[in-house]
Amino acid sequence: MRRQTVDPRIRSKVIATWGNRCWLGMPGCSITATEDDHIIPFSHGGKDTVANLRRACKHCNAMRQDRVLSGYGATMHVVIGPPRADFGMAMQPMLRRDSIVVSFDSLLRDLCPTQSKASDGLRLAAAMAWDGAARTLAKSSEPLDVWLVRTLPRSRRHPDMLSEWIALDYDVHVIETPASETFALDLSHQEYRTAQQWYSLHLTQQAVDARMAARRQRLAALGLRHGDDTARPRW
Ligand SMILES: [Zn+2]
Known part of the structure; x- marks a missing residue:
């Protein structure tokens, strides 16, 4: 260091x-x-x-x-939602042609396309790939448009990722599938557990928006944002 x-x-x-x-x-x-x-x-x-x-x-x-404040290098977005949420559909209108998407589900599928019920070991491998990609891209000095996609906003090492993302001014999108819809699906044991954890967090876009707005006010006072739009000082 x-x-x-x-x-x-x-x-x-x-x-x-x-x-x-x-x-x-x-x-x-x-x-x-x-x-x-x-x-x-x-x-x-x-x-x-x-x-x-x-x-x-x-x-x-x-x-x-060395993670960048979003926009000072990579611009960072996060999409979170319960298991089986339609992340692709939610992101489609917002993605640029050159956007980079780091999705836990896609990584898991890439590791094992034929296995419908992934083992814990495989899920761990996908989680580590996700972490590695997310960590590397979050430090990028290039003006990349990065979308991180996952279910729970926490991991063992980062129990409150949501607060870290908001602190670094990420745009956070929450997919609000009603619990009744998710639990009506034929979920695997793992998905069921994840869904229970997801709904216990009671995440809503409205609550996340309020936290992002408060953070952006603070960043504006720190000279790191202009007004309440997405404009950031050039660097
Ligand atoms: Zn501190």
């Missing part, structure tokens, strides 16, 4: 301009910042300037790693 010291005079200006409250506010945030965080990561050539630095707590800085 690089260790790099920001000029104390720049740091003072960063604190005077943007405050010393952690800019990320990820799950487990300590609120009070103790570190300098580069908006455009240092590894992407991000500079030690007041424009590119915000204060972060140690926990969030470590949790973020």
